[in-house]
Amino acid sequence: MSLRYIGFAKTVLIALVLAMTPLFAINIILNQYAERRAVTEMEAMGQSTIRRAEEAISSTVTLLQRLDRDEVQTCSAEDRVIFEKLVVENGMIDAIGLADAAGRRMCVVPDRELAGQTILPPLRSDGPLVGIGMLDRNYLGARAAVISWDLKDQTRLFAEVTPSVIALDPGPEYLRSYRRSELRLGNNLLWYSVGGYNSEGSEPGTALTVQVSSELYPLVATVTAPVSAALIVVQDLKVVAAAACAGVAILFVAIGIWLSWRPESEASDEFAAAIRNGEFVPYYQPVMDIESQRLRGCEVLMRWRRPNGVIVSPGQFMAYAENNGHIFGMTRHIMRVASEEVGDLYGDNPDMKISINLFAGHFLDREVIADIRSIFEKSRISFQQIVVEVTERHPLQDMELARKIIAELQALGVRVALDDVGTGHGGMAYLQKLGVDIIKIDKMFIDSISSDDNSTTIVDSMVELADNLGMGIIAEGVEQEEQIERLLELGVTAAQGYYFAAPMPADEFIAFSERIEDEARERERLAAEAAAAEKAAAEARADDEAA
Ligand code: C2E
Numbered sequence: 186m187s188l189r190y191i192g193f194a195k196t197v198l199i200a201l202v203l204a205m206t207p208l209f210a211i212n213i214i215l216n217q218y219a220e221r222r223a224v225t226e227m228e229a230m231g232q233s234t235i236r237r238a239e240e241a242i243s244s245t246v247t248l249l250q251r252l253d254r255d256e257v258q259t260c261s262a263e264d265r266v267i268f269e270k271l272v273v274e275n276g277m278i279d280a281i282g283l284a285d286a287a288g289r290r291m292c293v294v295p296d297r298e299l300a301g302q303t304i305l306p307p308l309r310s311d312g313p314l315v316g317i318g319m320l321d322r323n324y325l326g327a328r329a330a331v332i333s334w335d336l337k338d339q340t341r342l343f344a345e346v347t348p349s350v351i352a353l354d355p356g357p358e359y360l361r362s363y364r365r366s367e368l369r370l371g372n373n374l375l376w377y378s379v380g381g382y383n384s385e386g387s388e389p390g391t392a393l394t395v396q397v398s399s400e401l402y403p404l405v406a407t408v409t410a411p412v413s414a415a416l417i418v419v420q421d422l423k424v425v426a427a428a429a430c431a432g433v434a435i436l437f438v439a440i441g442i443w444l445s446w447r448p449e450s451e452a453s454d455e456f457a458a459a460i461r462n463g464e465f466v467p468y469y470q471p472v473m474d475i476e477s478q479r480l481r482g483c484e485v486l487m488r489w490r491r492p493n494g495v496i497v498s499p500g501q502f503m504a505y506a507e508n509n510g511h512i513f514g515m516t517r518h519i520m521r522v523a524s525e526e527v528g529d530l531y532g533d534n535p536d537m538k539i540s541i542n543l544f545a546g547h548f549l550d551r552e553v554i555a556d557i558r559s560i561f562e563k564s565r566i567s568f569q570q571i572v573v574e575v576t577e578r579h580p581l582q583d584m585e586l587a588r589k590i591i592a593e594l595q596a597l598g599v600r601v602a603l604d605d606v607g608t609g610h611g612g613m614a615y616l617q618k619l620g621v622d623i624i625k626i627d628k629m630f631i632d633s634i635s636s637d638d639n640s641t642t643i644v645d646s647m648v649e650l651a652d653n654l655g656m657g658i659i660a661e662g663v664e665q666e667e668q669i670e671r672l673l674e675l676g677v678t679a680a681q682g683y684y685f686a687a688p689m690p691a692d693e694f695i696a697f698s699e700r701i702e703d704e705a706r707e708r709e710r711l712a713a714e715a716a717a718a719e720k721a722a723a724e725a726r727a728d729d730e731a732a
C-alpha cells in the first residue's frame with residue numbers, strides 16, 4: 186500500500202517538474218522580451234527628445250543668422266520692432282534681444298524684468314558662433330533655453346526658446362509613470378528633467394538606462410526606468426503562461442496516474458483477490474535419503490494456481506509479495522494448508538521432515554514464531570518435524586534479532602536450514618552466527634559436481650564444516666545419477682531434485698511417498714528372502730558336510 190503512495194508521489198513530482206520547467210523558461214523569455222522592448226522604447230524616447238532639441242536650436246540659429254544678414258543687430262527702436270514681429274510670428278520663441286560680451290542682456294523684446302541680467306556665458310573669441318544657455322524659467326520640468334549668435338562687434342543676438350518645445354515626453358504609458366528622462370547640454374547643464382525615478386542606490390540589474398547623444402550639438406538624453414516597470418507589459422502573459430503550465434501539470438499528473446497508479450492498483454487488487462480466493466497453494470518436493478532410498482520428507486514450495494488452471498512459479502510473484510508485505514499472510518496460509526493436506530502422512534511417519542521457506546522479513550519480527558505455534562499446535566505435524574529455511578541470497582538486516590528468533594524456534598523443536606549456501610555473501614559467518622541446524626548446498630555446486638574438481642572441493646569443505654559443526658546437509662537440484670554417486674562418496678546422504686521428483690500437489694506427494702514406502706518394503710522383502718535363501722543354502726551346505 187505504502188509503496189503505491191510513494192509511486193503516486195513520484196508521479197506527481199515528475200509531472201510538476203515537467204510542467205514547471207517550461208514555466209521557468211517562459212518566464213525568463215518573457216522577462217528578456219520585456220526588457221528588450223522597454224530599452225527600444227526608451228531609445229525612441231531619448232531620440233525624439235534629442236530631435237526636438239536639435240530642431241529648436243537649428244531653427245533658432247537660422248532665425249538669428251537671418252537677422253544678422255539683414256543687419257538687424259542693435260537695440261534700436263527699429264530693430265526692436267522687427268524682434269517683436271518675429272516673437273509674435275514664432276510660437277517657439279519667447280523673446281529676442283542683444284547681449285554683451287559678458288553675457289549680460291542689453292535689451293530684450295518683449296521687455297521683461299531685468300534687462301542687464303546675465304543670461305549667457307562670457308564670449309570667447311575662439312568659441313563657436315552659436316552659444317546656448319539656460320534660464321531658470323521652466324515649464325513641466327523644462328527650462329527656457331537661450332540660443333545666441335555672435336555678431337562682429339562682440340555683441341550677441343539671442344533668442345529665448347520656450348520650454349514647452351522640449352517639455353513633451355513621449356513614450357508608452359507603462360514606462361512614463363515610472364521613468365526618469367533627462368536632457369543635458371554640454372558640460373552637464375540640465376535643460377529638461379522629468380520623472381522621479383532614481384536608479385542610484387538600487388540593486389544592480391534592477392534598473393534600465395539608455396543614453397542618446399546628438400550628432401549636431403553637445404546634447405545627451407538619458408532615460409532610466411526600473412526593470413519592474415518594463416515587466417508590467419508581460420504580466421498578463423505570465424499569468425496566461427502559469428495557467429497553461431498548471432493545466433499541463435494537471436494533464437501530466439492525470440496521465441501519470443493513469444499510466445502508473447491504475448495498472449498498479451489493478452495488479453494489487455488482482456493479487457489481493459488471489460490471496461482471498463486461496464489461489465496460492467503449497468507444492469511438495471520430496472527430499473530423499475540417498476543411502477536408503479527412502480523418503481526423508483519434503484520442501485514446501487509455493488505455487489499460484491490461477492482460476493484458468495495455469496500454475497505460476499514463485500519467481501514471478503515472490504519479489505512482489507515480499508515487497509508489499511503480502512508474503513506474511515501468504516506464508517501463514519501455505520503453512521495452514523500444508524498442515525491440513527499432509528498432516529496425516531506426517532502423523533503416521535514421525536521421522537519425516539517438512540521444510541517451509543521464510544524470507545528475510547520474517548526475521549525482523551517474532552510473529553513468525555507465534556504463527557508456527559498456532560498453526561502446528563493443532564496439527565498432527567509436530568514441531569520436531571518442521572524445518573524453516575532462510576536463504577543466504579539476501580542479507581538479514583538485524584542479525585542479532587534473527588539469531589534470537591532462530592534460537593526461540595529451536596527451543597520449540599523446530600530446525601533451521603540455511604538455504605542456497607554458497608551463493609550469498611553471508612557464507613561461513615552466517616552458519617556460525619545464526620546457529621543453523623542444516624545447510625542446503627545450492628544447485629549451482631551440484632550441477633558441476635561430477636565434472637568440475639573445484640566444485641567438488643567446495644562441496645567437500647562444506648561437508649567437512651557441517652560435520653564439524655554437527656549440522657545436516659541437503660544437496661539441492663540433483664538431476665543425474667552420477668551426482669548421487671559423487672554425493673555418497675563425499676558423505677552427503679540427503680538430496681532433493683528432479684532426479685527424484687519435481688514439486689507436486691499434495692495428493693501426488695502422498696502417492697509418491699506410498700510408492701517409495703512400497704518399494705522400500707519390497708526391497709526389504711526381497712532382501713529378507715535373499716537372506717533366507719542364503720541361510721537355507723548355508724544350512725543345506727552344513728547338512729551336506731555333516732552327512
Ligand atoms: P528454493 O527455496 O531454492 O527452492 C528450490 C527451487 O529449485 C524450487 O523452485 C524448485 O522447484 C527448484 N528445483 C528443485 N529441484 C530442481 C532440479 O533438480 N533442477 C532445477 N532446475 N530446479 C529444481 P521454485 O519452486 O520455482 O521456487 C523458487 C524459489 O522461490 C525458491 O527457491 C524459494 O526461494 C522461493 N520460494 C518458493 N516457495 C516459497 C515460499 O513459500 N516462501 C518463500 N519465502 N519463498 C518461496
Ligand code: CA
Nearest residue numbers: 484542574604
Ligand atoms: Ca528453499
Ligand code: CA
Nearest residue numbers: 604605625661
Ligand atoms: Ca535453495
